[in-house]
Amino acid sequence: xxxxxxxxxxxxxxxxxxxxxxxxxxxxxxxxxxxxxxxxxxxxxxxxxxxxxxxxxxxxxxxxxxxxxxxxxxxxxxxxxxxxxxxxxxxxxxxxxxxxxxxxxxxxxxxxxxxxxxxxxxxxxxxxxxxxxxxxxxxxxxxxxxxxxxxxxxxxxxxxxxx
Amino acid sequence: xxxxxxxxxxxxxxxxxxxxxxxxxxxxxxxxxxxxxxxxxxxxxxxxxxxxxxxxxxxxxxxxxxxxxxxxxxxxxxxxxxxxxxxxxxxxxxxxxxxxxxxxxxx
Numbered sequence: 712x713x714x715x716x717x718x719x720x721x722x723x724x725x726x727x728x729x730x731x732x733x734x735x736x737x738x739x740x741x742x743x744x745x746x747x748x749x750x751x752x753x754x755x756x757x758x759x760x761x762x763x764x765x766x767x768x769x770x771x772x773x774x775x776x777x778x779x780x781x782x783x784x785x786x787x788x789x790x791x792x793x794x795x796x797x798x799x800x801x802x803x804x805x806x807x808x809x810x811x812x813x814x815x816x817x818x819x820x821x822x823x824x825x826x827x828x829x830x831x832x833x834x835x836x837x838x839x840x841x842x843x844x845x846x847x848x849x850x851x852x853x854x855x856x857x858x859x860x861x862x863x864x865x866x867x868x869x870x871x872x873x874x
Numbered sequence: 875x876x877x878x879x880x881x882x883x884x885x886x887x888x889x890x891x892x893x894x895x896x897x898x899x900x901x902x903x904x905x906x907x908x909x910x911x912x913x914x915x916x917x918x919x920x921x922x923x924x925x926x927x928x929x930x931x932x933x934x935x936x937x938x939x940x941x942x943x944x945x946x947x948x949x950x951x952x953x954x955x956x957x958x959x960x961x962x963x964x965x966x967x968x969x970x971x972x973x974x975x976x977x978x979x980x981x
Contacts, residue, residue: 788889788929789887789926789927792926792927792928792929793926793927795927796926796927796928796961799961799963799964800960800961802963803960803961803962803963819962819963819966820966822963823963823966823967823970826928826929826930826963826967827930827967830928830929830930830931831929831930831931831934832931834929834930834931835889835890835891835895835896835929835931835932836889836890836891836892836895836896836899836931837890837891837931
């Protein structure tokens with residue numbers, strides 16, 4: 712009986728250690744998977760934001776050229792509208808990664824301000840002659856582009872902020 | 875309920891503000907599709923997806939123009955009109971134009 716009780720104690724002790732090791736391994740494994748996912752998510756956000764900032768730069772250049780020209784450029788109009796739509800949908804898809812946070816809402820509003828700055832006035836049928844380089848149109852486009860990039864960069868940096 | 879899909883029923887290339895400058899303008903869309911249905915008192919849903927994109931001048935004239943043409947409040951327009959798009963910035967912008975036109979109506 713004493714021997715049997717001793718064996719059971721050994722078995723329980725061994726079993727306890729085994730369970731502890733398995734549970735520990737599961738926890739560590741889960742944490743490791745989460746860390747990998749967070750890293751991949753952050754990488755995607757960084758690449759997306761960098762790519763969106765490039766798109767805004769190209770839009771800014773296209774818009775400046777379009778509004779400076781005396782002649783209406785219909786190809787440029789279509790390309791800019793497509794680019795703004797692309798920008799808007801790509802910013803919207805960032806929400807899946809970042810969640811609905813204030814910086815995201817700011818970015819969404821920036822897209823609206825940029826579309827308005829480029830396509831509200833002196834656009835399509837209202838394009839009559841070249842806009843003055845010091846006109847409000849260029850100022851609004853520059854401000855909207857800068858604000859959009861600034862908020863996107865804030866969104867990117869937020870992923871690495873000290874908690 | 876009257877449902878209009880801009881790309882299928884109007885054009886995939888909406889452009890411009892005024893009808894005198896083009897059949898695909900915001901004013902042409904408003905007069906051909908939105909005003910007739912709203913004057914009949916119908917609820918209207920506008921599906922924006924499927925086009926190559928929108929300029930703000932088109933959106934402002936098409937939707938802000940409803941308030942100006944019918945001379946009704948922004949709330950009344952918003953109660954009868956639903957804007958449907960996977961691009962939420964477009965929906966927000968259209969709502970903004972309707973509200974702005976409503977505010978200017980009182981000035």
